[in-house]
Amino acid sequence: MKCDIVLAGVGGQGILSIAAVLGRAALEQGLHIKQAEVHGMAQRGGAVQSHFRMSSDAVASDVIPLNQADLILSMEPMEALRYLPWLKEEGWVVSNNQPVDNIAAYPELASIHAALQALPHHVLFDGVSVATEHGSARALNMVMLGAASPFVPLAVEVLEQSIRTQFAHKDAKVVQTNLDVFRAARSLALQNMPQTT
Amino acid sequence: MTIKQNKQLMLGDEAIAQGALDAGISGVYAYPGTPSTEITEYIQASADAAKRGVHREWSSNEKTAMESALGMAYAGRRALVCMKHVGLNVAADAFINAAITGVQGGLVVVVADDPSMHSSQNEQDSRYYADFAGIPFFEPRHQQEAYDMMASAFDLSERCRLPVLMRITTRLAHSRADVARGEARPENPLNPPKDHRQFTLLPANARRNYQALLDRQAELFAFSEASPFNTSEPGTDTSLGIIATGLAGNYLDEVSAGNHPVVYIRQYPLPVAMVTFLYEECDELLVIEEGAPFIEKKLVGLLGEHKPVHGRCTGALPRTGELTPDLVRAAMRKKSEPPRTILDIVRPRPPQLCKGCPHIDTYLFLNAALEEHLEGRVFSDIGCYTLGALPPFESIHTCVDMGASITMAKGASDAGLRPALAVIGDSTFTHSGMTGLLDAVHEKTNCTILILDNDTTGMTGQQVSMATGRLEQICLGLGVAEEHLRIVVPLKKNHEENVAVLQEEIAYSGVSVIIARRACVQIKRRV
Numbered sequence: 001m002k003c004d005i006v007l008a009g010v011g012g013q014g015i016l017s018i019a020a021v022l023g024r025a026a027l028e029q030g031l032h033i034k035q036a037e038v039h040g041m042a043q044r045g046g047a048v049q050s051h052f053r054m055s056s057d058a059v060a061s062d063v064i065p066l067n068q069a070d071l072i073l074s075m076e077p078m079e080a081l082r083y084l085p086w087l088k089e090e091g092w093v094v095s096n097n098q099p100v101d102n103i104a105a106y107p108e109l110a111s112i113h114a115a116l117q118a119l120p121h122h123v124l125f126d127g128v129s130v131a132t133e134h135g136s137a138r139a140l141n142m143v144m145l146g147a148a149s150p151f152v153p154l155a156v157e158v159l160e161q162s163i164r165t166q167f168a169h170k171d172a173k174v175v176q177t178n179l180d181v182f183r184a185a186r187s188l189a190l191q192n193m194p195q196t197t
Numbered sequence: 198m199t200i201k202q203n204k205q206l207m208l209g210d211e212a213i214a215q216g217a218l219d220a221g222i223s224g225v226y227a228y229p230g231t232p233s234t235e236i237t238e239y240i241q242a243s244a245d246a247a248k249r250g251v252h253r254e255w256s257s258n259e260k261t262a263m264e265s266a267l268g269m270a271y272a273g274r275r276a277l278v279c280m281k282h283v284g285l286n287v288a289a290d291a292f293i294n295a296a297i298t299g300v301q302g303g304l305v306v307v308v309a310d311d312p313s314m315h316s317s318q319n320e321q322d323s324r325y326y327a328d329f330a331g332i333p334f335f336e337p338r339h340q341q342e343a344y345d346m347m348a349s350a351f352d353l354s355e356r357c358r359l360p361v362l363m364r365i366t367t368r369l370a371h372s373r374a375d376v377a378r379g380e381a382r383p384e385n386p387l388n389p390p391k392d393h394r395q396f397t398l399l400p401a402n403a404r405r406n407y408q409a410l411l412d413r414q415a416e417l418f419a420f421s422e423a424s425p426f427n428t429s430e431p432g433t434d435t436s437l438g439i440i441a442t443g444l445a446g447n448y449l450d451e452v453s454a455g456n457h458p459v460v461y462i463r464q465y466p467l468p469v470a471m472v473t474f475l476y477e478e479c480d481e482l483l484v485i486e487e488g489a490p491f492i493e494k495k496l497v498g499l500l501g502e503h504k505p506v507h508g509r510c511t512g513a514l515p516r517t518g519e520l521t522p523d524l525v526r527a528a529m530r531k532k533s534e535p536p537r538t539i540l541d542i543v544r545p546r547p548p549q550l551c552k553g554c555p556h557i558d559t560y561l562f563l564n565a566a567l568e569e570h571l572e573g574r575v576f577s578d579i580g581c582y583t584l585g586a587l588p589p590f591e592s593i594h595t596c597v598d599m600g601a602s603i604t605m606a607k608g609a610s611d612a613g614l615r616p617a618l619a620v621i622g623d624s625t626f627t628h629s630g631m632t633g634l635l636d637a638v639h640e641k642t643n644c645t646i647l648i649l650d651n652d653t654t655g656m657t658g659q660q661v662s663m664a665t666g667r668l669e670q671i672c673l674g675l676g677v678a679e680e681h682l683r684i685v686v687p688l689k690k691n692h693e694e695n696v697a698v699l700q701e702e703i704a705y706s707g708v709s710v711i712i713a714r715r716a717c718v719q720i721k722r723r724v
C-alpha cells in the first residue's frame with residue numbers, strides 16, 4: 001500500500017493539523033511516513049503546502065514526484081489548482097470551494113470552480129458552511145479531512161481516534177465539534193461520490 | 198513490513214534534538230533561524246532535558262551561541278550549537294578558531310541550509326565552511342539517520358578532539374518521518390583541560406595547534422573511508438556511476454538508480470578512495486548533491502577532466518535551488534510523462550503581515566512621514582517587517598543581513614544621503630544592531646532608527662527576545678540622547694501623532710531612536 005497526498009491551503013488554515021492527524025493514524029496502522037511541511041515566513045497568509053506520503057514499504061523521497069499524488073486535499077479552491085502538476089492521471093481532488101481572497105486581483109471564482117469541475121475525479125463543496133453549521137469556522141481543516149477520508153487508505157476509527165488526540169489539550173466541546181464536522185463531511189463526500197466520478 | 202512499535206513521528210530537527218539528548222549533551226545554544234529553530238524548541242520542551250538540567254535558553258546571536266557551546270566543550274561536557282546557514286557567517290570567527298583550539302568534550306555544530314531560499318537571503322552550502330575549517334562533517338540522509346548520527350558525531354568529536362559539523366537542509370529539517378530511539382548515554386563529568394596552551398591561541402600556540410590540525414587530516418579521511426555512512430552499491434551498468442550525497446540519495450532511490458553503481462556519501466571529508474574507485478570503474482559520473490556543486494568541483498580537480506563528470510556545473514542538474522525526484526530523473530535521462538500544467542488563472546500568493554500586525558501601523562506612519570522626503574531611504578533588516586518591501590507598503594529599500602539596517606543607514610548618511618532611516622526589529626537589534634548604533638552615536642551620525650518592538654522574535658515563531666524590558670536602557674547606555682529616544686504605540690488612532698514624532702526626529706541632525714512598541718498578534722493567539 002502506498003498513498004501520496006498534497007495538502008494545500010493558505011497559511012493559518014490548519015493544514016499542519018491535518019498532516020498531524022494523518023501521520024498519527026498512519027503510524028498507528030504500522031505504515032512508514034514522510035511528510036514535508038512549510039515553516040517560517042510563508043506561514044504568514046501565503047500559499048502553503050505539505051507533501052504527505054505513507055506506505056507499507058519505506059518511503060524514499062520527502063517530496064512527491066510530479067504525476068504521482070493520489071489526492072490533492074485543499075482548504076481553498078485556487079490553492080488546489082496550484083498543485084495539479086503533482087496529481088496522478090486518475091487522482092482525486094477534494095477542495096473547499098470558498099476562496100481566501102487576501103491578494104490583489106483574485107481570479108474570477110467561477111473560472112476557478114470550472115477548472116476544478118473539469119477534473120475527472122473531484123469533490124468540491126462549501127466546507128466553510130459545514131464548519132460554521134457545527135459552530136466553528138476554525139474546524140474547516142477537519143471538515144476537509146472528513147471529505148477526503150473515503151480516498152485515504154486509513155481506517156476511519158483510527159482517524160477519529162487521532163482527531164481526539166490532536167485536540168485532547170482543548171476542552172471536550174472542541175474535540176466533539178471536530179469529530180462532528182469530520183463525520184458530516186465524510187458522509188457528504190460518500191453521498192456525492194458517484195456524481196463526481 | 199510494518200514498522201517497530203517504539204517509533205515516533207519526528208521532524209528532522211526533532212530527531213537531531215532527541216539524538217543529541219540521547220548522546221548526553223549538557224547544553225544546547227542557538228539563536229532562532231528557519232529552518233533550524235525546532236531543534237532548540239524540542240529540547241526546551243523536553244521533560245528529560247528539564248530533569249537533567251540541560252542548558253537550553255536562547256542566545257543573543259549565533260556567535261554568542263557558538264562561543265558558549267565551545268566553553269561548555271572546554272569544560273569537558275558535550276554541547277550542541279544550532280543555527281541556520283547564514284548564522285554560521287555570524288559565528289564564523291568562533292567556528293573556524295574552534296577547529297584550531299579543538300575541544301575537550303564533544304562539540305557538534307548543526308547548520309540548516311536553505312536551498313531554494315524558502316526563508317533566507319542566500320543558499321550558501323555549509324559544507325564549504327566545514328571543509329575550510331578542516332573538521333569532519335556529516336550530511337544525514339533521513340530523519341532516522343539524523344538521530345543516529347548525533348551519537349556518532351559526538352563520539353567522533355571526542356575521538357578527534359575537534360568540533361564536528363552536521364549539515365542538514367530545509368527539506369530534512371521540516372519533514373516528519375518515523376524514528377526509532379536508541380540507548381541514551383549519560384552526560385560527561387566536568388573535565389577542563391590541564392594544558393592551558395590548547396585554548397590560548399597566541400601565535401606560538403596557534404601555529405602548533407594548526408599544524409596538529411593539518412597532521413590529523415589523513416586520519417579524518419581514513420574515518421570517512423571506513424564510515425558506515427559512506428556506502429557503495431555495486432552495479433553492472435558502468436556506462437554511468439552515480440555519487441549521491443545526504444538527502445539526494447532519497448531522490449535517487451525514488452526514481453531508481455537501475456543497474457548503475459552508486460556511492461552514497463554522508464560523512465566527510467570526501468572519501469577519496471571510494472570515489473576514485475567509482476571513477477575508474479565507470480565511463481562517466483553523475484554527482485547528485487543538495488546545495489552547491491561541492492563534490493563535483495573537487496572531483497574535476499582531483500581526477501582531472503579525462504572522463505565526463507555531470508552535475509550542477511554541467512547543467513545536468515540546475516545550478517541553484519533544491520533538488521527534486523523529477524530533477525534527478527531528468528539528470529539520469531529517464532523518460533517521464535509531462536505533468537498537468539498550472540493554469541494561468543492561478544495567481545501567486547506571497548506571505549503577508551498578519552491582520553492587526555503592529556508593523557502595518559508603523560509602515561503607514563513611516564510612509565506618511567516620508568511623503569515630504571521622497572529622496573530619503575529606509576534601510577531595513579531581517580524579520581517579518583521585511584514584508585514591508587512588498588505592496589501595499591513598499592516602505593523599505595534594503596534587506597541584507599542581521600543588523601545591516603543601522604550600519605547601512607549610517608554609511609549612506611556618511612555619504613550624504615538624507616534622510617537615512619533604519620528599521621530593525623527588537624530581537625534583530627539585540628542580535629546585531631547594538632554595535633552599529635554605538636558607531637552612529639560615537640560619530641553623531643544624522644540618522645533616524647526605528648526599532649519595531651513587538652516583544653518577541655516573531656518570524657521564527659515567537660521565541661523570547663533579549664530586548665524585552667531593556668530596550669530603552671540599552672539605547673541610553675549606548676549613548677542615545679534621552680530627548681531623542683522616543684516611544685510610540687503603532688495604532689491607527691495614534692497615526693497623526695506618530696507621523697509628527699517621526700518628522701521631528703528626521704529633522705534632528707543626529708542619532709534618533711524611535712521605539713514603535715506593540716506586541717506581536719501571534720503571541721496572543723498562542724496563549
